[in-house]
Each structure stands twice: as C-alpha cells, then as structure tokens.
Amino acid sequence: MRYPKSGRLKRTQILAIAFLTLAGTVNYFDRSTLSIANHSISQELGLSASQMGLLLSGFSLAYAFAQLPVGALLDRFGSRVVLGLGILLWSTAQFAGGFIQTLNQFFYSRLVLGVCEAPLFPAGVKVISEWFAARERGGPTGIYQSSSAIGPMLGPPILTALMLSFGWRQMFVVMGAIGIVIALGWIAFYRNRAEVELTDEEAAHLDEGENAPFTSHAVRLSEWASLFRQRNTWGMVLGFMGVIYMIWLYVTWLPAYLEHERHLSIARTGWVVAIPYVFGVLGMCSSGFFADFIARRGISPVNSRKWPVCIGLVGAASFTVPAAYTPSTTMAVMYLCLAMFFLNLASGGAWALVGVAAPRRLVASLGGMQNFGGYLGGSLAPILTGVIVDRTHSFVDAFLISAAIALVAALVYLFVVKETRTAQLVQEMEHAA
Numbered sequence: 001m002r003y004p005k006s007g008r009l010k011r012t013q014i015l016a017i018a019f020l021t022l023a024g025t026v027n028y029f030d031r032s033t034l035s036i037a038n039h040s041i042s043q044e045l046g047l048s049a050s051q052m053g054l055l056l057s058g059f060s061l062a063y064a065f066a067q068l069p070v071g072a073l074l075d076r077f078g079s080r081v082v083l084g085l086g087i088l089l090w091s092t093a094q095f096a097g098g099f100i101q102t103l104n105q106f107f108y109s110r111l112v113l114g115v116c117e118a119p120l121f122p123a124g125v126k127v128i129s130e131w132f133a134a135r136e137r138g139g140p141t142g143i144y145q146s147s148s149a150i151g152p153m154l155g156p157p158i159l160t161a162l163m164l165s166f167g168w169r170q171m172f173v174v175m176g177a178i179g180i181v182i183a184l185g186w187i188a189f190y191r192n193r194a195e196v197e198l199t200d201e202e203a204a205h206l207d208e209g210e211n212a213p214f215t216s217h218a219v220r221l222s223e224w225a226s227l228f229r230q231r232n233t234w235g236m237v238l239g240f241m242g243v244i245y246m247i248w249l250y251v252t253w254l255p256a257y258l259e260h261e262r263h264l265s266i267a268r269t270g271w272v273v274a275i276p277y278v279f280g281v282l283g284m285c286s287s288g289f290f291a292d293f294i295a296r297r298g299i300s301p302v303n304s305r306k307w308p309v310c311i312g313l314v315g316a317a318s319f320t321v322p323a324a325y326t327p328s329t330t331m332a333v334m335y336l337c338l339a340m341f342f343l344n345l346a347s348g349g350a351w352a353l354v355g356v357a358a359p360r361r362l363v364a365s366l367g368g369m370q371n372f373g374g375y376l377g378g379s380l381a382p383i384l385t386g387v388i389v390d391r392t393h394s395f396v397d398a399f400l401i402s403a404a405i406a407l408v409a410a411l412v413y414l415f416v417v418k419e420t421r422t423a424q425l426v427q428e429m430e431h432a433a
Contacts, residue, residue, distance in 0.1 A: 006205075009206070012131055015189060016127050019189070020144040023087055024121070025151045029151050029155045030094045030179065031059065036160055038255060039259065048386075058107045061114065063114035063117060064379055067371040067372035074126050075363075079119075081187070082123065084187035086116050087179055087186060090179065091179025093112040093113045094172055095176025098171075098176070121351065122367035128141055129363045134356065138352050139288045141288045143285060145351050148347065149344050153274045153281060159270070164266070227358070233366065235412055236350070236353065236373070236413075237374075239350070239412040240377075242313060242377070242409020242410070242412070243347050243350055244374035244381075246316060246339075247378065249382075249399075252385070253382065260389075276336040283345040287348025287349045288352055302417065305349050305352045305356060308348065309350050313346045313410035316339045317407045320400075320406070321399070323339060354370060388401075
C-alpha cells in the first residue's frame with residue numbers, strides 16, 4: 001500500500017534538495033578557484049606545472065582521507081550539524097586563501113578546504129535516504145549531484161570575471177563569504193529526520209520499500225567496520241577511482257589545457273570551459289531519472305544504478321580519446337562535451353548506487369568509503385598530469401591514461417558489484433542493529 005506524500009514532506013524535500021544543490025555548486029566553485037587562477041598564481045608565486053599539480057592534489061588527498069571518519073560522524077550525529085560545520089569551516093579556509101603569501105601556506109589552506117568539504121556528498125545521500133522513499137531517490141540524487149557539474153559550468157565564467165575585475169585574491173574572499181552565509185542558513189532551517197515528529201502516514205510513506213523501519217540509534221563501530229567485509233563495498237571503492245580520476249583531471253586542468261594546448265585567451269577560456277559542463281549537468285540529472293525509470297520496469301535496485309555507471313564510463317573513455325588527438329579546437333570541445341555527459345552519467349549512478357547498497361542508517365558511511373576510494377585515485381590525476389605536461393609539453397598522454405582508467409573502472413563495476421551481495425549486506429546490517 002502506498003501512502004500519499006504530505007505537504008510538509010514535500011516542503012522538507014524541496015528545502016533539502018535546494019540547499020544541497022546550492023552548497024554543492026558553491027563547493028565546486030571553491031574547488032575551481034585554484035584552477036581558474038592557475039596561470040596568475042603560478043606566475044606570482046613562481047610555480048612550475050609539477051608544483052601546481054601538487055598544490056591541486058593537496059585538496060583531493062585531504063578530501064579522500066577525511067571521507068572515512070566523516071561518513072561515520074554523519075551516521076552518528078546527523079547531517080544538520082556535521083554538514084553545517086563543514087560548510088562553515090571550508091568557507092573560512094577559502095576566505096583565508098585570499099591572504100596567503102607562500103606555496104606552503106596555500107598548500108595548508110587547500111588541505112583544510114579538502115577536510116572540511118568531505119561531508120557534503122555523503123551527507124546528501126543520507127538526507128535523501130531519510131526524506132525520500134526508496135523508489136523515488138534516483139531523481140533527487142541526480143538533481144543535487146548535478147551541482148558537481150553546475151559548479152564547473154557556471155564557475156569558470158563567473159570566477160574569471162571576478163578575477164579579471166578584482167584579482168584572484170578577492171575572488172577567494174568573495175567565495176568564502178558566500179559559503180559562510182549558506183552554512184548559517186543550513187543550520188538554521190534544516191532538520192534531521194530524528195528531530196522531526198512525523199505522523200504515522202508520513203513515516204509509512206518514507207519507509208515504503210525498506211527492509212526495516214527507520215531507526216535513529218547511534219551506529220556502532222562494529223557495524224561501520226563490517227562494511228569493509230562486503231564485496232560490493234570494495235567494488236564501489238575501486239570503481240569510483242576511475243570516475244573521480246577523470247572528473248578531477250578535468251576540474252583541475254581543463255582551463256590550462258584550453259589555454260596552453262588550444263591557445264585560447266584567459267577570458268575566452270572562462271566561457272569555453274563551461275560548455276562541456278552544460279552536458280555534464282544533463283548527464284547527471286539523466287542518471288537518476290534513468291535509474292528510477294528502469295527500476296520501475298523490473299530491473300533490480302543495484303543493477304538499475306550500476307548500468308548507468310558502466311555505460312557512462314565507457315562513453316567517457318570513448319570520447320576522451322578523439323578529444324586528445326583532433327587538431328580542431330571546435331571538435332575537441334565537442335568531444336569533451338560528450339565525454340562530460342557520460343562521465344556525469346556514471347558519477348550520478350555511482351551515488352544513486354550508495355542509496356540502495358546499504359541500510360539507510362549506514363549510507364553516509366558507505367558513501368564516505370566510496371568517496372575515499374574515488375578521491376584517493378583522483379588525487380593522482382593533477383600530479384600525474386602536471387608531470388606529463390612538464391615532460392611532453394602536451395596533454396595527449398594524460399587524456400589517454402584517464403580513458404584507460406575509466407575502462408578498467410567500468411569492468412570493476414560490471415563484475416564485482418552484485419545484487420545478491422547487496423541483499424546479504426542489508427540483512428546483516430539490519431540484524432546487527
């Protein structure tokens with residue numbers, strides 16, 4: 001029996017998705033500031049491409065290792081406080097970036113930024129698992145996850161305009177101030193499900209399709225650790241490395257690629273780099289709705305999320321290769337648009353997979369583990385790309401390596417992540433609770 005969705009639930013869902021999407025967009029603005037100001041910062045501080053690659057990777061390494069404790073903290077204390085403090089602290093670090101004077105200071109600022117941004121996407125999975133029924137989580141996941149493409153899409157022209165008008169330091173300060181306002185709004189208006197007294201009908205609607213009713217008791221360390229004994233956990237951790245490697249390659253080096261490989265001006269790059277991310281938004285949003293669509297037609301929950309990931313990774317690799325070789329800048333941008341569509345199709349599917357691969361009370365922990373693997377692998381992209389560019393004075397080999405990694409990741413998802421293992425995981429975790 002299906003219970004109707006109350007007006008209060010609809011308002012809560014809209015508020016949550018709006019805040020998550022806004023925070024995610026600003027999150028990617030903040031990540032992009034360094035790549036947008038790559039040329040200006042490297043000139044002012046006298047940095048080589050390899051040093052810039054190390055600086056760009058400082059964020060992703062800190063972000064990766066913070067994922068494991070952050071997922072457990074979210075499942076124990078909830079998204080309101082953990083995410084709110086995360087936004088507040090990462091925005092303060094971004095604000096401080098406008099005042100740095102040395103490479104070491106910049107590196108430490110990026111480390112703090114990485115640690116404090118860690119709660120965002122695992123928190124999003126947890127919020128959706130608490131406030132949406134299982135059958136409708138794909139679409140909302142795709143919407144808030146689209147911020148990872150909206151940010152890089154809108155960020156380059158807006159951040160470039162800020163930098164050219166006021167300087168790169170003022171660009172950092174402005175973005176930090178915006179994030180602080182968002183943090184205060186989230187803490188003031190969002191509530192965890194455990195903090196809201198629901199009617200029986202509202203609880204029944206949210207619990208539809210679940211193996212067990214919602215529970216708010218604290219997650220035990222033994223429950224968290226047991227996720228590492230599951231085959232699917234490792235498949236998602238290893239497979240997501242391929243997704244984030246290519247995403248982080250584009251986020252950190254795409255502006256420099258267009259400037260140095262394709263010889264575009266800084267002002268023109270700020271607009272051209274946004275074009276592929278328009279297709280990225282479409283790919284991310286399509287992923288969640290596509291997963292829900294095929295799930296309604298009898299495809300199992302895990303497979304309905306896994307297939308968009310595999311298709312997306314193969315498509316992203318297929319279009320990255322011609323982008324590397326074509327002599328035409330126009331064709332390169334077209335290939336990058338298609339690669340970005342499929343890459344974000346894969347990313348959205350990977351996060352939707354988290355929502356059905358573990359009990360609701362452990363989804364942030366599983367999401368953190370997946371993101372740990374993703375950004376551990378992704379942190380190699382800026383460093384390796386910087387070294388390749390220094391040695392070859394070209395991005396061709398860097399693109400080819402990312403395509404190969406994406407194909408391997410698709411095979412991991414295809415052969416390691418299985419529906420039966422997920423069912424066993426849910427039963428074991430709910431029994432332990």
